[in-house]
Amino acid sequence: MARAVSRNTKIGWTIAAWAVALLIFFPILYTIITSLKSEQEAIAGFDLIPSFTLESYQTVQSQNNYWRPFTNSVILAVGSTLLALIVAIPAAWAMAFSPTKRTKDILMWMLSTKMMPAVAVLVPIYLIFLRTGLMDTRIGLTVLLMMINLPIVVWMLYTYFREIPGEILEAARMDGATLRDEILYVLTPMAIPGIASTLLLNIILAWNEAFWTIQLTTTNAAPLSAFIASFSSPQGLFWAKLSAASVMAIAPILVLGWFSQKQLVRGLTFGAVK
Amino acid sequence: MTITFRALLGATALCATAGLAGAQDSVTLTIATVNNGDMIRMQGLTSEFTAANPGIQVEWVTLEENILRERVTTDIATQGGQYDILTIGTYEVPIWAAQGWLVPLDDLGDDYDTDDLIPAVRDALSMDGKLYAAPFYAESAMVMYRTDLAEAAGVTIPEAPTWTDIMTAAQAMTDKSAEQYGICLRGKPGWGENMAFLTAMANSYGARWFDTDWNPQFDSPEWQATLTDYLTMMNEYGPPGASSNGFNENLSLFQQGKCGIWIDATVAASFVTDPEDSTVADKVGFAQFPNKEGVDNRGNWLWAWSLAIPASSDAQDAAKTFIAWATSRGYTELVAGKEGWRAAPPGTRASLYENADYQAEAPFAAMTLASINAANTQKASVQDIPYTGGQFVAIPEFQGIGTAVGQQFSAALAGQMSAEDALAAAQANTTREMTRAGYIK
Numbered sequence: 033m034a035r036a037v038s039r040n041t042k043i044g045w046t047i048a049a050w051a052v053a054l055l056i057f058f059p060i061l062y063t064i065i066t067s068l069k070s071e072q073e074a075i076a077g078f079d080l081i082p083s084f085t086l087e088s089y090q091t092v093q094s095q096n097n098y099w100r101p102f103t104n105s106v107i108l109a110v111g112s113t114l115l116a117l118i119v120a121i122p123a124a125w126a127m128a129f130s131p132t133k134r135t136k137d138i139l140m141w142m143l144s145t146k147m148m149p150a151v152a153v154l155v156p157i158y159l160i161f162l163r164t165g166l167m168d169t170r171i172g173l174t175v176l177l178m179m180i181n182l183p184i185v186v187w188m189l190y191t192y193f194r195e196i197p198g199e200i201l202e203a204a205r206m207d208g209a210t211l212r213d214e215i216l217y218v219l220t221p222m223a224i225p226g227i228a229s230t231l232l233l234n235i236i237l238a239w240n241e242a243f244w245t246i247q248l249t250t251t252n253a254a255p256l257s258a259f260i261a262s263f264s265s266p267q268g269l270f271w272a273k274l275s276a277a278s279v280m281a282i283a284p285i286l287v288l289g290w291f292s293q294k295q296l297v298r299g300l301t302f303g304a305v306k
Numbered sequence: 307m308t309i310t311f312r313a314l315l316g317a318t319a320l321c322a323t324a325g326l327a328g329a330q331d332s333v334t335l336t337i338a339t340v341n342n343g344d345m346i347r348m349q350g351l352t353s354e355f356t357a358a359n360p361g362i363q364v365e366w367v368t369l370e371e372n373i374l375r376e377r378v379t380t381d382i383a384t385q386g387g388q389y390d391i392l393t394i395g396t397y398e399v400p401i402w403a404a405q406g407w408l409v410p411l412d413d414l415g416d417d418y419d420t421d422d423l424i425p426a427v428r429d430a431l432s433m434d435g436k437l438y439a440a441p442f443y444a445e446s447a448m449v450m451y452r453t454d455l456a457e458a459a460g461v462t463i464p465e466a467p468t469w470t471d472i473m474t475a476a477q478a479m480t481d482k483s484a485e486q487y488g489i490c491l492r493g494k495p496g497w498g499e500n501m502a503f504l505t506a507m508a509n510s511y512g513a514r515w516f517d518t519d520w521n522p523q524f525d526s527p528e529w530q531a532t533l534t535d536y537l538t539m540m541n542e543y544g545p546p547g548a549s550s551n552g553f554n555e556n557l558s559l560f561q562q563g564k565c566g567i568w569i570d571a572t573v574a575a576s577f578v579t580d581p582e583d584s585t586v587a588d589k590v591g592f593a594q595f596p597n598k599e600g601v602d603n604r605g606n607w608l609w610a611w612s613l614a615i616p617a618s619s620d621a622q623d624a625a626k627t628f629i630a631w632a633t634s635r636g637y638t639e640l641v642a643g644k645e646g647w648r649a650a651p652p653g654t655r656a657s658l659y660e661n662a663d664y665q666a667e668a669p670f671a672a673m674t675l676a677s678i679n680a681a682n683t684q685k686a687s688v689q690d691i692p693y694t695g696g697q698f699v700a701i702p703e704f705q706g707i708g709t710a711v712g713q714q715f716s717a718a719l720a721g722q723m724s725a726e727d728a729l730a731a732a733q734a735n736t737t738r739e740m741t742r743a744g745y746i747k
Contacts, residue, residue, distance in 0.1 A: 071583075072558070072561070072562075072583065075554060075555065075558040076558065076562070095346060095349075096368070154380065155380070155383075155384065158380055158384055158386065159384055162384060162386050167386065167388060168388065246369070246373060246377070247376075247377065247380065250336055250338075250365075250367050250388050250389070251336060251365045251366075251367055254367070258367075258369070261369050261370050261373050262341055262367075262368035262369055262370070263341060264341065264370035264371075265340070265341040265342055265370075269554055269557070269558065270341070270554075
């Protein structure tokens, strides 16, 4: 039974929640505001009301072609996430439903690879990409981003699969389902919400990746992270242009996030006692 | 079977020949560059180059300065060959040329006129008499000041001022109640930020980074005088929050009329005198970088963004063709014809400064040239030193060491520690790093 909550407590919590949300969202909001200022206003100091000029957007679009990096970002983010799901669903299934003594260790080991700073393996990976001709190719980066995000994908799916009662799979097996049928027609449909939130979160992670995508590309496969990196200038004013480039780069993912809030929240909070 | 095999061989040979022929017909140059006004202009004019050289295509990769350095260093160190032309500065050229990473540029064609390059810039980009990078824009540092404020305060700044002149003028021009600050200088930490300025200032005080055995010299009276005077000027006559001010922040303050004096890169002169962006465009005077009385040294600040070819490039001839075009006299004239003489890339060619049209449009031309000519990057200090470089020390370790020292000095400016403590910390850090790197035995 829910506890009775007084009206005042409710209002208090609502205000607190909004305040925290605003605090977290503020850097993005201020980037959007700055992008609508002139360069002079942008550097002049803190001001929440811009002059609403689109000058920076025009300059950014005329200096660099937006669509090539945009297309690359979409291909890399979606491609690497789908590839990761293809590998991770069977892996998570095995770990969730046929665990061995070492399953936990394997999961921890996978997660531990995320703890190493990326720059530590820059030179070996750079050399592998050079020798195999994968440098500055979409396919090379897609595979690399898939590998980077794989531990998180496996962990998320594993946590989700564990909530599905094993008896349902047993029943399917009793009815003569093969392993393939079991994963494709029983497990996957039941796990759709979990898979969807995993998919969304990983698209966001891959979209925002800004180390490898800059280090391993020059022109052909450079995504929006490289597009943003090109607008920071050592001499001359650039804050408004940089903000405009950032807004153009994050807008698609922001919209996607907005429409899929429910799945995302579920994806980020599951595992907790429900 | 044999026939199929032969057919296959034949087809492969044909493809290979076609590939070679294709390669000869069209070469794509990948150019790594930074995002500054002159480079963006060059990108816009690339079509003029490709029209004159139909066999060469040009792809630009623009990156933030530090990311560019990181990317290019990785690529060169692994012989990656991702780039055919690099945009690098006077700091990298001597270090990378010594490693054998750059292609010498001693054959840029008969009409290139290498002798027209300003000697100080040419020296900074050469090793053993060979040019390793061609400059497309160069700068020194100088004093920019408000002529109206100086007049109102009753002070004059001579063409070759001393630090005492600057401090007196800064004091007279300060009116903090009206947000009028006598002097704006860099305070943001970084080897290319506050340490570029402070190293030049230290040079002009007779200080040096290292003695001939590579021992750091922050415990010398010259460095103490440098830092003490810098902090006095900034605390008494400088803007608030100066420890986070770099080139761009000071540019904005000066353009809004809040600084009496600004000492920084000569390239700033074209920004502060541009009536479109600057509220004080017609009230700016120029003077040489100051020196301490009795020290014959004006900072020796010199920087040139330059184009170089990495040894790993497989299109070196085409790259030379591009560099010869982009850093030629003809290119300067092309820019002037399209956007006026003010937009011509400054600081690289003596002929530009002899041009009457340029002198008429750029009031800062004479002082820029005098400042560049005065810079000696081969011997930056009046004392004996084991290194080259002007506002930096041309050793690979300097990026790390310079930034660490810059953080101490920035903290002193922010009031978090005293000048003595900052110098002691800088001395200890630098001694440790130099010992670790094997300079100090």
